[in-house]
Amino acid sequence: MGLFRRPEPTTADSTTPDAGSLWARGWGLAATRSLQTLAVLALVAVGVLVITQLSLVFIPVTIALILASAIHPLVALMRRRGMPSILATWIALIGIIVILGGVVWVIVLTVRSQWDDLVDSASDGISQVTAWLDTLPFDFASIDLDEVWASAGDFLTSASFGQGALAGVSATASFFTGLALMIVVLFFFLKDGPRIWEFLLRPFTGESYERARRIGDKTVDVFGGYVRGTSIVAAADALGIGIGLAILQIPLAIPLAVIVFLTAFIPLVGATAAGILAALVALVTHGPVAALIVIGIVVLVNQLEGNFLQPVVMARSLKLHALVILLALTTGTILGGIVGAVLSVPIAAVAWGIITVWDGPHTPARPFRKKRPETV
Numbered sequence: 001m002g003l004f005r006r007p008e009p010t011t012a013d014s015t016t017p018d019a020g021s022l023w024a025r026g027w028g029l030a031a032t033r034s035l036q037t038l039a040v041l042a043l044v045a046v047g048v049l050v051i052t053q054l055s056l057v058f059i060p061v062t063i064a065l066i067l068a069s070a071i072h073p074l075v076a077l078m079r080r081r082g083m084p085s086i087l088a089t090w091i092a093l094i095g096i097i098v099i100l101g102g103v104v105w106v107i108v109l110t111v112r113s114q115w116d117d118l119v120d121s122a123s124d125g126i127s128q129v130t131a132w133l134d135t136l137p138f139d140f141a142s143i144d145l146d147e148v149w150a151s152a153g154d155f156l157t158s159a160s161f162g163q164g165a166l167a168g169v170s171a172t173a174s175f176f177t178g179l180a181l182m183i184v185v186l187f188f189f190l191k192d193g194p195r196i197w198e199f200l201l202r203p204f205t206g207e208s209y210e211r212a213r214r215i216g217d218k219t220v221d222v223f224g225g226y227v228r229g230t231s232i233v234a235a236a237d238a239l240g241i242g243i244g245l246a247i248l249q250i251p252l253a254i255p256l257a258v259i260v261f262l263t264a265f266i267p268l269v270g271a272t273a274a275g276i277l278a279a280l281v282a283l284v285t286h287g288p289v290a291a292l293i294v295i296g297i298v299v300l301v302n303q304l305e306g307n308f309l310q311p312v313v314m315a316r317s318l319k320l321h322a323l324v325i326l327l328a329l330t331t332g333t334i335l336g337g338i339v340g341a342v343l344s345v346p347i348a349a350v351a352w353g354i355i356t357v358w359d360g361p362h363t364p365a366r367p368f369r370k371k372r373p374e375t376v
Helices: 009-015 026-053 056-078 085-134 146-155 160-201 205-248 253-263 270-286 287-311 320-357
Strands: none
Touching: 009 160, 026 056, 026 320, 056 085, 056 160, 056 205, 056 320, 085 253, 146 205, 160 253, 160 287, 205 270, 205 287, 205 320
């Protein structure tokens, strides 16, 4: 039997670690984590590259998904009331198109009706501002208007302006192409959204399938809650600033209020930027005092929004720190311009929402679980 007896471990065998243990502690563990981090960053970089190259597809599909998530409760309600699915989808889609078209029509109609008065008021306002600047104890260099107009004419006849015009035509064509794609995708998301998601989940089974279901439900909840909550906050901002502009009789009060509503979908900076635009219009039409009053109205509305309305309305849909929002806005603006700034925050909120349901309906992914009292 001694031939088949298991040899006793030697001193070297019991003290020398194997290759697996070397990679599981110390510098080996650090190297393993570094390689994993580099792999994740490489995948993220490839994903960002693909998105930027296919922005004409990614942006319309993402906007369609966000809008479909926001309107899904209404479509589901109509279906529960016995309305055919196709009819509920068409009602929701036509309603969106009518609302957006109505907003554009109001802006264009108001600008056309008040444009002449705005130009005259702006000319008088600029003259008043120039006269006021002359009274200050600072030496402002005079501006030769003829030289300015000559420079503008040279630019309009230059090759760079022609190239910019061609680029503008291309951007316009891309915009309408993306708009048509967004409408078509939105229709199918509203009509067959759950069916499409179930088809995409066919490769998953067991716990992977349940996790994917949680991710889909969380994505729809966050996108829908974000759009509905932001719409309420944006409407409050537009109403407050619009009433203030109307009381001061500032031209284009309605278009400026609509711009406030639209830019409020860019957190932290959107409504403030629109308020600055309104202050500039007040400055050139009614002088510095009116501009200061408009700035005061904008600050007051933003304070009421940030301290009272937004914490209540957005508490469930947007659980992100202000620093995360700022970094997401910056990254989105660099990658996608204005559209990237609008989409960056809800996408970041969805990413955090997915982490919070990764291991269960109320169980975040293991690295993000609270493991100790976090006090400062």
